[in-house]
Amino acid sequence: MRLGAKADGIAESTGGPVFVPYALPGETVTIERDGARARLLSVDTPSPERETPFCPYFSECGGCATQHMHDDFYRSWKxxxxxxxxxxxxxxxxxxxxxxxxGEGRRRVTLHVRFPDRAMHVGYMAARSHHVIEIDHCPIAVPALQRQAPIVARAIGKQLGAARKPLDVQITATENGLDVDVRGHGPLKDKDRLSLIGLAADLDLARLSIHGDVVVERRPPAIPMGRATVVPPAGSFxxxxxxxxxxxxxxxxxxxxxxxxxxxxxxxxxxxxxxxxxxxxxxxxxxxxxxxxxxxxxxxxxxxxxxxxxxxxxxxxxxxxxxxxxxxxxxxxxxxxxxxxxxxxxxxxxxxxxxxxxxxxxxxxxxxxxxxxxxxxxxxxxxxxxxxxxxxxxxxxxxxxxxxxxxxx
The missing domain is CATH 3.40.50.150 (Vaccinia Virus protein VP39)
Structure with a gap:
């Protein structure tokens, strides 16, 4: 088995290569195969390069792919x-x-709010899927986002949930607090805009916008860049x-x-x-x-x-x-x-x-x-x-x- 560019283990078979996420070279594993892809069921003989993942959502959430690798092996692979x-x-x-x-971690995360049934689901997407893995914290984010980001996304989903539209909530940690941009809802009615202004105050957000349209800016969401300080446009790169x-x-x-x-x-x-x-x-x-x-x-x-x-x-x-x-x-x-x-x-x-x-x-x-x-x-x-x-x-x-x-x- 070798390791591919996407961090999948790649095993050769008579029918061609089989891609096994979270498997490492040299391991003996049990898989459930589906064409060229497979689901890892168990690691029977682990590689010495295998590490215990630190995130409880690893292998379910699609955000991380390499927490199971020792650092030296990971660096060499990259x-x-x-x-x-x-x-x-x-x-x-x-x-x-x-x-x-x-550094301290990701200063920007995007959480997904979906309504596939009567309940609201908030979290990250599973790998190669539109299924939402619900989380209550993200350990690779900066401290200001680790637990607060899911709280903010759930509150916004609850506020805008009547439309049952799929929402993507981008949350950025800035010098003056959280900067939040919501995608997927479309134009707001006046009552929704007023309720979001109140919610931004309750959550102490620096800025809240919908599709880059600023609903309220309570404090400029400042980002230091060298000697300068920049207030990026809502939702910008x-x-x-x-x-x-x-x-x-x-x-x-x-x-x-x-x-x-x-x-x-x-x-x-x-x-x-x-x-x-x-x-x-x-x-x-x-x-x-x-x-x-x-x-x-x-x-x-x-x-x-x-x-x-x-x-x-x-x-x-x-x-x-x-x-x-x-x-x-x-x-x-x-x-x-x-x-x-x-x-x-x-x-x-x-x-x-x-x-x-x-x-x-x-x-x-x-x-x-x-x-x-x-x-x-x-x-x-x-x-x-x-x-x-x-x-x-x-x-x-x-x-x-x-x-x-x-x-x-």
Whole structure:
């Protein structure tokens, strides 16, 4: 048996590979097979790499996949998986030791409220299922969310339950309290809006919104980013852990420390741009206009930063073109999971000396890096940052420098 990229044990059979979640290489297990997938019934001969999971919901809740692995084995598996992905793209580069960026835990969770029967069910989804596993705490979340998040989600579900619509409740721990955005309900009636304002006071929430529409903001849900403090738009993207953001930003700013002018593409609300601006002029580009506004406001309110300019622009449809890119000493890209193929092609044709590529998906990172390498860049460093601990996901940071001699040819 070997371990796959999704953390499943993979056993070979006469009918092809069989995927067994929570099984480890070298183990003898009893399974219930259903085609190419199987359910683990028992571990008859455990691997020495097996660990006792610390969460009572592990193997039921679909949030974690690796709590049964010893830490050294887990770290090696993540690095090996990244190395295999790069090799598939014909990229050879040394991968530095995995950075543990879990910190205090996840600062944002999304709980699901469902009404499959007469009762309300609140929790996380089971793996590869729409079935809700009810929880009363989440041990991988920051302390402010571990027990409070299910309480908040249940209260909101109870308040909006008359419609019996499936709700997704995103809860973020901020400096000034919990920031809650609810998806799935649709427009609110006036009476529902008033009742939610009262509920936000009862739960002492910083902000409560529905589909990004703010119902009430009792305190600004502030997130520190370097010297700056940002109030992100309701429901907007945020790195999963505070230490994860700081670790990624540290690698980015270190790589760009000699650059006078930096473009931060797919900038979000500024986790890199605001830190880069402590030493460099920064042009931040992001699709989400709300995130751009939040970044600009934070930059203007923070003394001591260099010049920060912002632009709302869809980089998938309108990537920065070569003449625009050539004005920068360094470019940082941190796209969504789909990657930045269109932007990578423009960078490959540019004269930008340094590209720092940050990605939450090793496969699209490798694809985009291969485009840059073909255009004359050299992948100098690859770092893996583990902010999604206990999951198969890993953040990747690549430092690519223009090979001047190759470009001249």
């Amino acid at each position: 690095q090996d998986t990244l190395a295999h992905t790069l090799r598939q793209a014909r990229i050879e580069a040394p991968i530095e030791p995995l950075v543990d960026a879990h 945020l790195q999963a852990t505070r230490l994860g953001e700081e670790s990624l930003a540290g690698l980015v700013t270190q790589a760009c420390e000699r650059a006078k002018r930096v473009a931060d593409l797919f900038s979000g609300c500024g986790p890199f741009a605001l830190r880069l601006a402590e030493k460099s002029d920064v042009h931040a580009v992001e699709t989400d206009k709300g995130a751009v506004t939040a970044l600009d406001k934070a930059a203007r309110a923070t003394p001591g930063l260099r010049r920060v300019t912002t632009e709302a622009r869809d980089l998938f449809r309108r990537p920065l073109l070569v003449p625009e890119l050539n004005a920068f000493d360094a470019v940082v890209i941190d796209p969504p999971r789909a990657g930045a193929e269109a932007q990578a092609k423009q960078l490959a044709a540019s004269k930008v000396p340094l590209v720092v590529s940050v990605s939450c998906d090793p496969a699209t990172f490798a694809r985009d890096a291969a485009i840059l390498i073909a255009g004359g860049y050299r992948l100098e460093r690859v770092m893996a940052v583990d902010q999604f601990k206990y999951s198969p996901h890993v953040e990747v940071v690549g430092i690519l420098r223009r090979d001047v001699m190759k470009k001249r040819r």
